[in-house]
Amino acid sequence: CGQCRERPMVAPYKECPGKHACVGFLSNKHLECKRILVKKALQEAQLATARAQLPTAEQLRLPPMDHAQTKRAKLPLPARPCAKLKGRRVVSVADMHGDFTSLLQLLQGLGLVRRGVSEDPGTWRDIWEGGDALFLQLGDVVDRGDEGQRMWKFLWALQDEQ
Structure with missing residues (x-):
C-alpha cells in the first residue's frame, strides 16, 4: 500500500481494504489496517459459520403434501406447480x-x-x-x-x- 516496507498484502484480499492495509499491520502505525483486516476476517468467519448451519437441499426435501399436514390446514397443498x-x-x-x-x-x-x-x-x-x-x-x-x-x-x- 506504500505506507510500509513490509510485503504487500496477499490473498484473500488482492487489494488494500483501506488506506494503509498491508501485512505489516502489527505495528502501531498500521492500527487502522489491523482493524480493517480483523473486521473482514470476522465477517468472513461469521458468514462461513452461517452457511455451514444452513440445511442442504437434500435435508429440505419433504415428502409430497407433508408440509401442509398441519392442524390448521383444511386441505393439503398441491404437490405440483x-x-x-x-x-x-x-x-x-x-x-x-x-x-x-x-x-x-x-x-x-x-x-x-x-x-x-x-x-x-x-x-x-x-x-x-x-x-x-x-x-x-x-x-x-x-x-x-x-x-x-x-x-x-x-x-x-x-x-x-x-
Missing part, C-alpha cells in the same frame, strides 16, 4: 421498509410500473406495465422509513389495476 402460473413472470419484492423512492425505482427497473410515475398520487393512474406478470410484495412495507403511508396507498393503487 400451479398451472395458472405456467409461463407467467413472477416478481417478488421484500422488505422495502418505508422507502417509497427505492420501491418505485425497483418496480420501474423491473418493467412493472411505467416511467413517469412519481411520489405524486396524481400520477398513479394506468401505472401497470407488467402485462400478465404476478407481483408479490413480501415482508415489511413499513418499518424504518417515513413513507409507509404513501407506500401502502401506492400498492393499493397498483393492486386495483391488476
Whole structure:
C-alpha cells in the first residue's frame, strides 16, 4: 500500500481494504489496517459459520403434501406447480421498509410500473406495465422509513389495476 516496507498484502484480499492495509499491520502505525483486516476476517468467519448451519437441499426435501399436514390446514397443498402460473413472470419484492423512492425505482427497473410515475398520487393512474406478470410484495412495507403511508396507498393503487 506504500505506507510500509513490509510485503504487500496477499490473498484473500488482492487489494488494500483501506488506506494503509498491508501485512505489516502489527505495528502501531498500521492500527487502522489491523482493524480493517480483523473486521473482514470476522465477517468472513461469521458468514462461513452461517452457511455451514444452513440445511442442504437434500435435508429440505419433504415428502409430497407433508408440509401442509398441519392442524390448521383444511386441505393439503398441491404437490405440483400451479398451472395458472405456467409461463407467467413472477416478481417478488421484500422488505422495502418505508422507502417509497427505492420501491418505485425497483418496480420501474423491473418493467412493472411505467416511467413517469412519481411520489405524486396524481400520477398513479394506468401505472401497470407488467402485462400478465404476478407481483408479490413480501415482508415489511413499513418499518424504518417515513413513507409507509404513501407506500401502502401506492400498492393499493397498483393492486386495483391488476
